[in-house]
Every structure is written in structure tokens, then in C-alpha cells.
Amino acid sequence: ETGVTQTPRHLVMGMTNKKSLKCEQHLGHNAMYWYKQSAKKPLELMFVYNFKEQTENNSVPSRFSPECPNSSHLFLHLHTLQPEDSALYLCASSQEGERVSGEQYFGPGTRLTVT
């Protein structure tokens, strides 16, 4: 495997379900990100793990919870989602020093549909 991988690629879940999205990066990077991409809207940064420190967007609902067990793996745990959470969820990674470089490598995304 190379680059950034995400599983599953497609997910349909009911509002009462609990599921997890998985991301793995094979680039030796030290920062990982979760983004939400909705049609015709800017990428929305949800969570950042940089040097194991988590930074989150305060507008992200608590029904989304991230987990980063090591620098190569990132999870997004989902529970009691709403239909408006249906979107493409993208994982990205980058190699960062003291400051963010901005050049990120993205996975193919998980297309999530909440019914």
C-alpha cells in the first residue's frame, strides 16, 4: 500500500448506528487530518493530530470523535448521526515542522450516507 488509504469507501448507516472510519498513511508523516466535503462547499477541517496533539474545529458536533493511536493511523468514530452529516469524509496527512507547511496528501475518502 502506498500513500493514504481509507476504509470503507462507501458507508450507509442509520441514525442510531455506530460506525468507524479508518485512515492509514504510509508516507511517514507526522500529522493527520479529517475533513468533511459537502457538495459546492469548502473543505471543512474537523480534526488535526500533529505530534500527537489534537486540535479540533469547535463547530464539530460531539457525535464525531477522533482517535489517533499512532502517527500512521487515524479513526473517526460516528454515533447517532443526522442526515445532514451525509458527505465525503477525507483523511489527509502531511509532514510538519514547527509550522504547518500546507502541502497535504489526501486519501480517496469515505462517501457517507445517513438514512
Next chain:
Amino acid sequence: GQNIDQPTEMTATEGAIVQINCTYQTSGFNGLFWYQQHAGEAPTFLSYNVLDGLEEKGRFSSFLSRSKGYSYLLLKELQMKDSASYLCAVLDSNYQLIWGAGTKLIIKP
């Protein structure tokens, strides 16, 4: 607030040239990025500008004017495979990436 504007959709002809504009209003500036995203695929890095001027990379060029808060991506000798969305993003004073909504480019034969 911080804002990045780019056209929603553009159409161009195979073999032609197209310019995709991006204007930004951000709290500080530490560089501007262009990413390409084919339908159903991951965004991929195209270019990075931090100083004023034109950066050329093969058929693609990116221009920046910091005083005008303006950038453009120029695509020459268009090919059908260039049909994609092009995302503009700015690194602000907090080194946070601020993203535009993307420009969907449709190439016609």
C-alpha cells in the same frame, strides 16, 4: 471573517487555455495552494505560491498577487483528463489552511 472566492464552474475546449481565478480575504498570509480533484478521487497538490509572480510547471502555471489578494491557475493545451475540480487554499497567519469551494472545470472536445 475569512473568505476565498472562486467560480463554481467553467467550461473550456480541448487544446485551449483556461484561467481559474481565486480571490481571498484572510487574517494573514503564509502561502496559497492549488489542488486538483477528479470526481470520486482524492485532491492532489498542484502548486504553491508564497511570493508574487508566476510559477510554471509544465502545462500548469500559478500566479499570485499578495497586494490584490488574488491568484490564478492557468492551464494550457487542455486535455480531456484535465476535467476536474480545482481547489484554492490559503495558509493564514495561524498556519491554518482556508479552503475555497472549488471550481469544476468541464472540458469539451
